[in-house]
Amino acid sequence: MPLLEKKNNKTLSWLKYGIGSAVVLLLVYNSVYFRKLDEVKAEASGKFDAAAFAKTFLEKQLTPKLATAPDIDELTTLLSTDKNKAFEMYSHATAIGNIRYFLVKGQGTITQINENDLTIQTPKQQLTLAMEFIYGNALRDASGEFDITKFTKTADINNVSSELNKLIRASVVFPFRPKAKVGDTVQFAGAIALNKEHLNLTEIEVVPASLK
């Protein structure tokens, strides 16, 4: 009897492992697939090229707009006196909500070099220039030139933001950052994001598009 029980247990154990292995194999079979890399790359080249779009957008649409952007000190003065007018005149956004974006330019002195940004003192205020994490849609949306209706996929819209931020990081931030010293004067142009409902003008961060 114990021998029979032992045999049954062994069978049960094999059955358990067998079913377990089958489930794992089924999961793996439905989880991955293999293709030739050159075929995948060839297919991808026919898709929307967010990097190329971002480059053209930066050169042809965003950069010309920066020249006409308001001075940051003048903008914040207007924001403190007539918030609605400032938002109406200078802000843009592609999405609904309270967050809106402004193109700005200005000049200031570097007062502190931080891990992720630079602290700048302009004639009227202190602000930060983003150096490490160039995130979000600020540059894409602030110009008001980005036409969201031309896109059929949300993914492409997001990818443009992502590529634009990468481009700024590589072509604007990386060449500038190693040379920056406390006391240097910097001319900047870029974008800021402000919340219309909960306006905070004491912690403004500029995402740079041009630094001199």
Add this chain to the structure above:
Amino acid sequence: MQTTLETQKQRLSKLQPLIALFVLCLIIGLLSDKFFTVSNFWNVLRQISVNICLSVGMTLVVLMAGIDLSVGSVLALCGAITAGLFKMGIELPSQNLYIGFTLLGASLAGVLTGALLGFFNGFVITRFKVPSFVATLAMLTVARGLTMLWTKGFPISGLGEQFAYMGTGWFLGVPVPVWISAVVVALAVFLSDKTKLGRYIYAIGGNENASLLSGININKVKIIVYTIAGALAAVGGLMVTSRLDSAQPNAGTGYELDSIAAVVIGGTSLSGGKGSIWGTVLGAIIIGVLNNGLVLLNVSPFWQQVVKGFVILLAVIIDKANSKNG
């Protein structure tokens, strides 16, 4: 007579989170006409789904008198790994080979990563006797760093409609994230109330030495619980990534605090051995309703943090008072 009074007191203390939720809903409902609407109801449930997943794992850990501070970072890493594998796969140029991942494959890889990180937490805590606070604090930094390395500091976006279904879709008239969190809660309730492992978790939290002497393999139980907590953080990561259609490198920052808050408000004792999954679910709903109410009432985000902080403090003070009286 005194025993009846004590029983009534205990019952009342168990009902406290429910009473708090009722009062909170009533106050917000009176102050905002948008609160008691169907769309807001689903909105709140959808928002708390992620916190419920994290908090359920956190409850199991806290019941053993531990803590897991890494859940927010693990959530971000697992979300990023899932998104990265699903969108870009793995390229092996030397072999001219592309390994693509289906939604199932990428999701499994994400959850396995979470489980692995949780296992590592448990291993460090049990093998090297590192306090859970320190071990998981270290993992918080490690996982965040790995997320930055994996994503190169940029969001991975454009994951497509199929991926978005997990975070934004509806099934039988209920949002998919709510289904996922309901399944997680059901499994966790079963585990904690109906299995040997569940009883061991309570026993270890109640008295670790006594559990050891009674023959419970404490290290094994701890490793299993941290592994579960990691896997559930990964599930939360999948939901966040799917909902945003993007894996953000800084996703989940501060989520560990919300999940600890849900656990504490739900009546689970931070010293272990006492508490329940249902209490945590209530705690998560309270946090969710509070967040939602403060937004509807147009309270500044800075004040929202202050209010939440005081609510957690109040919950702990009440818990302490109950323990003293009980």
